[in-house]
Amino acid sequence: MLRELLVDVEVLSTSGDLSVEIDNLEFDSREAKPGTLFFAMRGTQTDGHRFIGAAVGLGASAVVCEELPEELCGGVTYVRVADSTVALGRIASAFYGHPSRNLKLVGITGTNGKTTTATLLYRLFRRLGYKVGLISTVTYCIDTEQRESTHTTPDGIRLNRMMAEMVERGCEYCFMEVSSHSLVQHRIEGLSFVGAVFSNITHDHLDYHHTFAEYIRAKKMLFDALPEGTFALTNADDRNGMVMVQNTGAEVKTYALQAFADFRCRIVEMHFDGMLLNLDGSEVWATFLGRFNAYNLTAVYATALLLGADRDEVLRILSELTSVSGRFEYVRSADGVTAIVDYAHTPDALQNVLRTIDEIRREGQRIYVVVGCGGNRDKTKRPEMAQIAVANSDLAILTSDNPRMEDPETILEDMKAGLDPSASYLAVTNRREAIRTAVTLARPGDIILLAGKGHETYQDIAGVKRHFDDKEEVSNLFALRTKK
Ligand SMILES: CC(=O)N[C@H]1[C@@H](OP(=O)(O)OP(=O)(O)OC[C@H]2O[C@@H](n3ccc(=O)[nH]c3=O)[C@H](O)[C@@H]2O)O[C@H](CO)[C@@H](O)[C@@H]1O[C@H](C)C(=O)N[C@@H](C)C(=O)N[C@H](CCC(=O)O)C(=O)O
Numbered sequence: 001m002l003r004e005l006l007v008d009v010e011v012l013s014t015s016g017d018l019s020v021e022i023d024n025l026e027f028d029s030r031e032a033k034p035g036t037l038f039f040a041m042r043g044t045q046t047d048g049h050r051f052i053g054a055a056v057g058l059g060a061s062a063v064v065c066e067e068l069p070e071e072l073c074g075g076v077t078y079v080r081v082a083d084s085t086v087a088l089g090r091i092a093s094a095f096y097g098h099p100s101r102n103l104k105l106v107g108i109t110g111t112n113g114k115t116t117t118a119t120l121l122y123r124l125f126r127r128l129g130y131k132v133g134l135i136s137t138v139t140y141c142i143d144t145e146q147r148e149s150t151h152t153t154p155d156g157i158r159l160n161r162m163m164a165e166m167v168e169r170g171c172e173y174c175f176m177e178v179s180s181h182s183l184v185q186h187r188i189e190g191l192s193f194v195g196a197v198f199s200n201i202t203h204d205h206l207d208y209h210h211t212f213a214e215y216i217r218a219k220k221m222l223f224d225a226l227p228e229g230t231f232a233l234t235n236a237d238d239r240n241g242m243v244m245v246q247n248t249g250a251e252v253k254t255y256a257l258q259a260f261a262d263f264r265c266r267i268v269e270m271h272f273d274g275m276l277l278n279l280d281g282s283e284v285w286a287t288f289l290g291r292f293n294a295y296n297l298t299a300v301y302a303t304a305l306l307l308g309a310d311r312d313e314v315l316r317i318l319s320e321l322t323s324v325s326g327r328f329e330y331v332r333s334a335d336g337v338t339a340i341v342d343y344a345h346t347p348d349a350l351q352n353v354l355r356t357i358d359e360i361r362r363e364g365q366r367i368y369v370v371v372g373c374g375g376n377r378d379k380t381k382r383p384e385m386a387q388i389a390v391a392n393s394d395l396a397i398l399t400s401d402n403p404r405m406e407d408p409e410t411i412l413e414d415m416k417a418g419l420d421p422s423a424s425y426l427a428v429t430n431r432r433e434a435i436r437t438a439v440t441l442a443r444p445g446d447i448i449l450l451a452g453k454g455h456e457t458y459q460d461i462a463g464v465k466r467h468f469d470d471k472e473e474v475s476n477l478f479a480l481r482t483k484k
């Protein structure tokens with residue numbers, strides 16, 4: 001009954017029968033039907049309040065809104081609230097029986113490293129013998145069942161629905177990425193976390209958040225909302241690591257490679273096939289590469305210990321974990337060219353990955369990088385990423401990522417604006433051709449970084465998503481290479 005769903009919601013006014021039965025929640029009017037509670041949400045493209053009539057027309061039984069429509073429809077219940085997005089999170093949580101309270105839910109936020117950290121935690125806890133849920137950019141997992149991921153952090157209705165399924169299937173833990181968009185849009189409102197993790201914050205999404213200060217404020221919302229009895233694990237080496245946790249009610253814990261911290265890591269050695277880490281005095285071989293992955297692994301280790309896992313077991317399993325889809329994944333040609341497929345789509349990530357490749361390459365091995373920038377996303381990343389690509393490789397091939405609704409040539413022009421007139425690089429708009437160019441130029445021993453699309457299996461051009469997979473593209477070209 002609607003009244004029971006409103007217990008945690010600040011209701012400003014109501015009209016109609018609050019004892020109406022609700023068996024479906026929707027924020028898209030097109031999905032409404034009898035028994036639906038429709039949420040009118042103010043979005044970035046339009047205002048859901050314009051579609052209240054449409055939802056009611058399709059039979060919606062009740063409406064949550066910030067402003068009542070001029071004409072109320074008899075037989076429909078209207079609930080006015082200050083913020084529909086906040087109400088949605090709380091109502092969805094109540095509708096699905098507060099599933100997050102029955103899970104040990106950990107949120108992971110930061111510009112880079114969320115998917116890697118969340119996925120490794122999911123795998124680690126499964127190896128420790130638990131049933132686990134995962135909500136990530138790459139996939140959603142309800143124990144072993146995988147669902148297609150559409151958002152890094154989906155809306156409150158789907159989040160609670162999936163968490164209810166996790167509880168039903170006996171999951172004890174859930175690790176989820178918390179994007180800055182989801183924080184501002186209150187997608188995680190009403191969820192109960194046992195802890196949260198901060199990876200780092202660097203340049204991204206300024207199209208949406210406008211300023212870096214606003215972007216920091218968005219990420220910080222996750223920690224501000226944590227109550228006493230939970231943990232807030234932060235990266236003490238990040239310039240904003242302590243800012244994140246300065247107003248939290250949670251117990252603050254830190255991890256670092258440089259600063260003094262509760263959980264400490266040092267890279268002892270790094271090779272092409274892995275690195276030797278020292279985690280709080282214990283040496284652990286990891287199959288991952290790069291300083292950035294040492295941070296991710298330390299965050300995983302620290303989170304596991306904060307959740308009460310056995311340290312020896314955690315260290316043993318850490319050494320057996322392997323790379324996450326599209327994150328520093330290797331493809332090798334029979335004649336000795338290495339391609340690395342990586343999701344680096346921010347300046348910081350690209351810089352880190354190229355530096356790591358530079359550290360592990362042997363003399364004479366050349367680095368080619370194929371990189372583009374997404375359309376309808378932060379434009380200010382473009383010149384920075386082109387500059388980093390050119391400065392840290394032997395040859396940068398600038399290309400398209402997901403142009404979405406933008407002209408690919410305009411995106412390329414924005415990238416080139418970051419380059420010195422004397423810079424040498426290639427620009428090949430078609431990504432398939434760009435990859436082909438790199439593979440044609442590479443000699444045995446050389447390394448090709450395919451950056452930006454990682455696990456993605458599509459390319460979005462003019463709003464149409466066509467199958468495209470960097471790993472598949474390069475594997476096919478490598479196969480032809482060996483036939484020559
Ligand atoms: C910019 C953004 O974040 N948009 C999200 C937002 O939609 P919106 O605000 O644009 O919605 P809108 O189109 O203005 O519509 C407003 C309301 O009217 C409703 N409507 C609209 C039309 C109609 O006929 N009837 C109707 O009821 C809509 O359902 C909506 O409730 O709310 C929707 C529901 O939750 C999201 O699906 C949508 O994500 C879009 C697709 C998206 O691309 N989001 C990306 C940027 C995103 O969220 N990314 C982050 C990760 C970023 C990272 O890498 O860190 C993520 O968490 O995935």
Ligand SMILES: Nc1ncnc2c1ncn2[C@@H]1O[C@H](COP(=O)(O)OP(=O)(O)OP(=O)(O)O)[C@@H](O)[C@H]1O
Nearest residue numbers: 111112113114115116137292295327342343344349
């Ligand atoms: N801790 C880290 N610090 C900096 N860069 C990282 C870190 N971890 C991963 N990266 C780089 O960022 C890319 C994306 O990593 P990952 O998918 O784990 O991040 P994410 O935060 O989930 O990104 P998104 O916001 O797009 O979901 C990787 O492919 C790698 O290049």
Ligand SMILES: N[C@H](CCC[C@H](N)C(=O)O)C(=O)O
Nearest residue numbers: 345373374377401402452453
């Ligand atoms: N979640 C990120 C992914 C970017 C990946 C890159 N391939 C692109 O399309 O820009 C975003 O939506 O900004």
Ligand SMILES: [Mg+2]
Nearest residue numbers: 114115137152
């Ligand atoms: Mg992610």
